[in-house]
Amino acid sequence: MQIKIKNPLLHWYNNNKRTLPFRETKDPYKIWVSEVMLQQTQVKTVIPFYNRWVKEYPTLKSAADASLDKLLKLWEGLGYYGRCRNFHKALKIVEEKYEGEIPNNFDEFLNLPGVGEYTAGAVLSIAYQKCIPAIDGNVTRVMARILGIKNLTTKNQKRLKRNVQKLIPTIDPGNFNQGLMELGALICIPINPACEICPLSNLCKAYKYKEPALYPHKKKKKVKPHYTVVAGIIWRDDKFFIQQRDENAMLGGLWEFPGGKVENGESLEDALSREIKEECNIVPIIKKKVGSVKHSYSHFSISFHCFHCIENGQTINHSNRRTWITLNEIGSFTFPKANHKIFSLINETELHV
Secondary structure (H helix, E strand, C coil), X not given: CHHHHHHHHHHHHHHHCCCCHHHCCCCHHHHHHHHHHHCCCCHHHHHXXXXXXXXXXXXXXXXXXXXXXXXXXXXXXXXXXXXXXXXXXXXXXXXXHCCCCCCCCHHHXXXXXXXXXXXXXXXXXXXXXXXXXXXXXXXXXXXXXXXXXXXXXXXXXXXXXXXXXXXXXXXXXXXXXXXXXXXXXXXXXXXXXXXXXXXXXXXXXXXXXXXXXHCCCCCCCXXXXXXXXXXXXXXXXXXXXXXXXXXXXXXXXXXXXXEEECCCCCXXXXXXXXXXXXXXXXXXXXXXXXXXXXXECCCCEEXXXXXXXXXXCCCCCCECCEEEECHHHHHHCXXXXXXXXXXXXXXXXXXXX
């Protein structure tokens, strides 16, 4: 079966693969950059971020030596910031423990922060030609259809992985992995797969059963919880207060306005006063509302309300994770996308609140 799949797949891939910047290099560092960025993110979104990253940090050492703040700023807008933090930690370990050489041993690479089995398989097979599977969502769908697996139970997932391991060739394992991924991205798509032009349709059980879109069975998506969040832009003359989130928290290392979730039965203003008292040890004077925006994260969504505020005789204590900036300095700090949506609502005529 290996020959029956390998030859047509590699032929199809070599003739139909998309031209992508990270496919033009064999540098394991740059391949790793792309794989980290591609986690839970579409290729078209990643490309400009990848190009900017490798231009700014063309070597592993240059990125490892950079400050996390600078890396987060370059990552701004890509989301899932934990990827960037873990990547930076991993780069430092490679620089210090492996003298800047990315380990080509699966277990050693897998042990680095933020590296899972898929990332390890992708980087090591593409950069080092290791015969290691790289099973992402696309590969799972392709193989489930070929094998006729409808329910992705733990047992069936292991079976799927064993089959990919058996199929992966000793020559061109990286292209084989990329071929399966590309087939899932372009041909064997979730809905209305293009089976008539698939190079593997003659081997596909789901195609034989004439219902490929039913393989594998899709899990029902859980309804995302929705929260009401309030924040304050506290002004002191032409500057406003921002604080940096804890590195281990969601959106860790990013800057934000003080605020938080509104509790049941609580007004926006009462919640804002409570949150600012808890975070800044002052009770603000709330002047007027800036506006509100909606924003969706991977596991929940928010309605984000923001108010102009000023200090009320008490001053906010300064620290290295707290500062005051002008609107012109926004570009020097990394903010969550929801904050940028609020920035777009601030009218310059409202600065003197």
